[in-house]
Amino acid sequence: MNMKLKKNIALSESGFVFDPTTGDSYSLNQEAREVVRLMNEGKELSEITDYMVSIYNVGRNDFEKYFFDFASMLRQFRLLEDEQD
Amino acid sequence: MEKKEFERPYIKKIRAGVPSKFGMPVQAEPVTHIDGVPVAELITDFGSPLFVISEKSIRRTYREALEAFRSRYPEVQFAWSYKTNYLDAVCRTYHSEGSWAEVVSGFEYDKALSNGIKGSQIIFNGPEKSRDDIVKATENNSLIHIDHFDELYMVTEVAETLGKKPRVAIRINMDTGIYPMWDRFGFNYENGEAWDAINRIMMTGKLELTGLHTHIGTYMLAVNAYAVAASKLADLAVRIERKYETSIKYIDMGGGFASRNTLKGAYLPGRDTVPSFDDYANAITGALLNSEINPGRLPLLILETGRALVDDAGYLLGTVLANKRLSDGRRSTIIDAGVNILFTSFWYEHEFYPAKHTSDHLEETTIYGPLCMNIDVLRESVAFPLLRRGDNFVVKRVGAYNMTQWMQFITLRPAVVMIDEAGKPHIIRERETVDTVTHNEIVPTHLKSE
Ligand SMILES: Cc1ncc(COP(=O)(O)O)c(C=O)c1O
Numbered sequence: 001m002n003m004k005l006k007k008n009i010a011l012s013e014s015g016f017v018f019d020p021t022t023g024d025s026y027s028l029n030q031e032a033r034e035v036v037r038l039m040n041e042g043k044e045l046s047e048i049t050d051y052m053v054s055i056y057n058v059g060r061n062d063f064e065k066y067f068f069d070f071a072s073m074l075r076q077f078r079l080l081e082d083e084q085d
Numbered sequence: 086m087e088k089k090e091f092e093r094p095y096i097k098k099i100r101a102g103v104p105s106k107f108g109m110p111v112q113a114e115p116v117t118h119i120d121g122v123p124v125a126e127l128i129t130d131f132g133s134p135l136f137v138i139s140e141k142s143i144r145r146t147y148r149e150a151l152e153a154f155r156s157r158y159p160e161v162q163f164a165w166s167y168k169t170n171y172l173d174a175v176c177r178t179y180h181s182e183g184s185w186a187e188v189v190s191g192f193e194y195d196k197a198l199s200n201g202i203k204g205s206q207i208i209f210n211g212p213e214k215s216r217d218d219i220v221k222a223t224e225n226n227s228l229i230h231i232d233h234f235d236e237l238y239m240v241t242e243v244a245e246t247l248g249k250k251p252r253v254a255i256r257i258n259m260d261t262g263i264y265p266m267w268d269r270f271g272f273n274y275e276n277g278e279a280w281d282a283i284n285r286i287m288m289t290g291k292l293e294l295t296g297l298h299t300h301i302g303t304y305m306l307a308v309n310a311y312a313v314a315a316s317k318l319a320d321l322a323v324r325i326e327r328k329y330e331t332s333i334k335y336i337d338m339g340g341g342f343a344s345r346n347t348l349k350g351a352y353l354p355g356r357d358t359v360p361s362f363d364d365y366a367n368a369i370t371g372a373l374l375n376s377e378i379n380p381g382r383l384p385l386l387i388l389e390t391g392r393a394l395v396d397d398a399g400y401l402l403g404t405v406l407a408n409k410r411l412s413d414g415r416r417s418t419i420i421d422a423g424v425n426i427l428f429t430s431f432w433y434e435h436e437f438y439p440a441k442h443t444s445d446h447l448e449e450t451t452i453y454g455p456l457c458m459n460i461d462v463l464r465e466s467v468a469f470p471l472l473r474r475g476d477n478f479v480v481k482r483v484g485a486y487n488m489t490q491w492m493q494f495i496t497l498r499p500a501v502v503m504i505d506e507a508g509k510p511h512i513i514r515e516r517e518t519v520d521t522v523t524h525n526e527i528v529p530t531h532l533k534s535e
Contacts, residue, residue: 017096025099029446032094056091062473066093069410073096076414 003039003071004081011036019079026077031056032070093471095446116438116479119400121508124440124477127402132516133477134403134422136488136501140178142398143484144506147182150394153362157370160385164208166340167193169391169485170399174503174513176200179394187340187389191218198225208337208389210256210298212236212270219243223251230254230298230337232271237282244291254296254337255282259317261310267302274317283321287329294331297321300339300389304348304432308360311338312368319376322384332379337387338369344396346433346482355433362393392485399484401427402440405472406455416450418472423454423461425494427480428487430463437467440477444470456495488514493522 005011010018015028028036031052038048045067052063074080117124120139127135147163154161164187165179171193176186177200186197189211197207204225209218212232219240222229224247231237231253244251256271257279272279286294297318301310318336326332342365347355373383403422411417424430437452450469454461463480472478491498497517502510 026096027099028096029092029094031092032096035094052091055089057088058091063091069408069416070094070096072410073414076410077096077098079096 002042002044003074004042005036005040005074005079006081009079017079019077022078024077026079035067035070092444092446095448097446114438115440115442116400116481117441119479120504122504122510124402124479127502127510128404128477130510131500131502131512134401134420134426134499136426136483136499137400137402137510138172138175138484138501138503138513139398139400140503141506143175143178143395144182146394146397147179147184150362150388150390151182153366154370154386154388157366158373158386159383162335162385162387163394164206164337164387164389165394166389166391167197168489169340170395170488171196172488172501172513173200174511175395175488185387189213191215191221194218194222194227208298208387210300210389216243219251220247223247223249226252228252228254228295230256230296231282232256234282237285241289241291250291250293252295253286253292254294254298254333254335255279255286256298256300257318257321259299259301259314261301261307261313261317263302263305263307263310267300270300271298274321279321280324283325287325294325294333296333296335296337296384296387298337298339298387301341303341304343304392305341306343306358306360308364308368311365312372314338315369315372316376319373319378323377326379326382332382333384335385335387336373337389340389340391340393342390342393344392344482344485346396346429346435349432349434351434395484396482397484399482399487401480401483401487403478403480405474405476405478407474408471411451415466416448416471417453418450418469419453419455420463420478421455422463422480422499423456423458423494423496424463425454425456425461425492425496426487426498427454427463427483428490428492429483429485433482434464434467435483436481437464437469438479438481439470439472440479443472443476446470458495493517497521 008020015033017026049060049063053060119137120141164185165176166187168189180202185206186202187208188194188197190213204227207227209222209227210230220243223243229251240251257274258268258271259274260266272282286292299314301314322333343359345356345359401422403420406419406421409417447468447470449466452464454463500512500516501514503513504510
């Protein structure tokens with residue numbers, strides 16, 4: 001599993017996301033920004049989880065549940081590259 | 086190294102321009118306590134889900150309503166509408182404030198008697214009185230509100246048989262400018278049926294016509310409809326006085342004041358749009374005082390207010406079972422309380438609150454109950470923070486009709502707790518058990534195992 005934002009999507013330092021194909025814009029909170037950065041670096045879920053639980057006060061299982069929920073929102077907004085297994 | 090506080094990662098679409106329905110005041114502030122008692126403690130002690138009733142709120146609201154009418158009209162009497170919430174502890178709270186009882190069945194009648202109310206302070210409404218009920222009500226000198234001619238003849242027959250003169254009123258329906266008009270209960274004003282019924286009662290001399298009754302509808306937002314109804318009843322009172330030289334003792338305006346809940350599909354929340362007790366009182370007392378009724382003989386004004394008195398006093402507490410994404414990306418949260426115990430979710434957009442602070446981020450959420458049924462939806466769409474499995478929530482303003490219309494279905498009905506004025510919780514109805522349900526069942530012998 002490897003998820004990435006589509007290449008043409010603009011992401012600012014402050015968490016502002018702009019999708020030029022639809023004209024829609026979005027905002028991310030701090031945690032989402034870090035997750036997206038790691039995703040774009042090509043990190044696997046397990047690596048993202050390792051990192052997040054090491055700096056945030058959250059358990060692995062809880063983080064994974066939130067991660068899947070977040071990913072489904074990205075998919076819903078059509079912001080992800082086509083996924084390969 | 087100290088770890089950072091975690092908030093779930095989220096992405097929010099930025100919408101320009103039009104505020105959606107969810108741009109309205111949102112409900113993120115948690116409800117952590119009820120009358121000083123922590124929600125978490127109530128759930129630990131009494132289980133989840135749980136209905137909680139605030140005695141303080143019942144008394145405060147009752148006094149506010151009474152004051153609104155008493156300050157405008159010489160004699161006012163409330164009669165607690167049993168069907169709205171007939172838990173004994175709730176009824177007794179109203180009775181202790183001076184409220185009579187308003188009942189619509191033999192079952193409710195007996196409940197009122199067992200709550201210590203005098204027979205003469207029970208108003209017996211509704212189309213469903215049996216002959217036995219009428220005998221009992223006559224013997225107890227209760228106020229029998231006649232719904233139709235068949236009942237009028239039955240009451241007359243009972244009066245003859247017992248050799249007693251029952252105290253009766255007739256229920257009257259009428260056009261108050263409200264659509265749909267409630268014309269299935271009582272005698273119609275406009276077509277002269279009500280006047281016919283009055284004449285029939287006065288001519289036979291077997292019944293004592295003590296009052297005139299109406300109940301124009303429920304959750305009535307149009308205050309003026311009450312003014313119209315009160316003038317029409319006043320008009321009948323004046324005609325009775327003119328023709329029979331006798332004055333009726335009371336005018337009963339029924340119930341129907343809106344509570345501060347929001348009706349489904351309403352654009353603005355009920356708590357901002359619903360008329361106050363003062364507004365209703367102004368309309369009703371203004372119409373009576375301005376009528377042709379002799380001011381020296383103003384009838385007692387009776388009110389059978391239900392939901393507006395008790396809705397705010399009731400809370401439903403519960404627990405989140407799970408979260409899910411629906412196929413269109415919407416979040417859904419599944420809770421342990423279904424539409425079978427929160428019946429009013431078919432009419433109201435109930436106010437859901439988290440029981441503790443979770444996140445400032447609200448998301449459009451569908452709230453489902455635990456029943457394996459598609460209709461089990463408590464809120465189709467509400468801006469709600471993400472609660473996790475095991476987190477508690479609170480639904481406000483559920484005191485009216487839920488604890489009477491609730492259904493035992495798939496799950497057992499929860500306990501009800503009343504918090505007294507000193508902040509002490511008392512269990513006033515036990516959580517049901519399997520035995521509650523099977524108690525009345527009988528298995529034929531041939532199906533019993535050895
Ligand atoms: C005769 C009568 N009185 C009073 C009430 C109480 O009405 P509400 O809860 O709308 O005040 C009802 C409710 O249906 C009723 O039928």
